[in-house]
Amino acid sequence: MRNNSVSLFAALHLPMLLLFAAAPLAGCDNTHTGTTLNFPGDANRGKTLIAEYGCGNCHLIPKVAGADGNVGPPLLHLANRVFIAGYVRNSPENMSVWLQDPQRILPGNAMPTMGISRKDSHDITAFLYSLE
Ligand code: HEC
Numbered sequence: 001m002r003n004n005s006v007s008l009f010a011a012l013h014l015p016m017l018l019l020f021a022a023a024p025l026a027g028c029d030n031t032h033t034g035t036t037l038n039f040p041g042d043a044n045r046g047k048t049l050i051a052e053y054g055c056g057n058c059h060l061i062p063k064v065a066g067a068d069g070n071v072g073p074p075l076l077h078l079a080n081r082v083f084i085a086g087y088v089r090n091s092p093e094n095m096s097v098w099l100q101d102p103q104r105i106l107p108g109n110a111m112p113t114m115g116i117s118r119k120d121s122h123d124i125t126a127f128l129y130s131l132e
Contacts (some may be wrong), residue, residue, distance in 0.1 A: 038091045041126025049120050050127060058111070064132055072111055078128045085109060095128060096121040 047064060050056065059111025060074035081090045087106055088094045099121040102111040108131075116124070 003118060037122075037126055037129060039092060039122050041092075041122040041124075041129075043123070043126040043130050046120075046123035046125070046127030049124050053114055053116065054122075075128060075131060077100070079130070079132045085111075092125050092129065095125045099124055 009105055018022070029070055038120045050061060050064050050067070055061060055075075058069040058071035059067060060069065060076075061067035064074065071089075078090070084090050084094055084098050085106055088098065096118070100116050100118065102109060103113045
């Protein structure tokens, strides 16, 4: 009787487990092309904003003077990155949402929500996506 219920559990749940196990592999195609912004963004203004918000205290950021922080990951090759924070798919929309509220996307991570507006997040995203 006990064995029967175990195999019933396996019969019902194994396909689901396999589905979940396969999903990350299927997603690992590495063919992301993030360079096309789906919204208007001013990369030059974004670069200025990055300096103003002090992102460089925590991140190494190419082309931004003094941005050599080592609290978070270096912001290199972001246009070609597959995931943001190893968690959400990298797209301009997701990057913009991440910048506005990283704590909502990944609660408890070390990047603070800094009160960045939608407009500012778009301009910062435009700059970050210029880092190929
Ligand atoms: C107090 C430190 C801190 C500040 C300030 C900060 N970040 Fe972060 N940031 C982090 C940390 C830590 C992570 C990694 C989060 C994780 O992976 O869980 C991160 C992750 C990121 C990522 C994802 C990187 C990746 O490799 O996937 C981006 C993009 C990013 N930050 C951009 C910015 C920008 C732009 C600013 C300024 C508006 C900023 N950050 C300000 C600490 C910070």
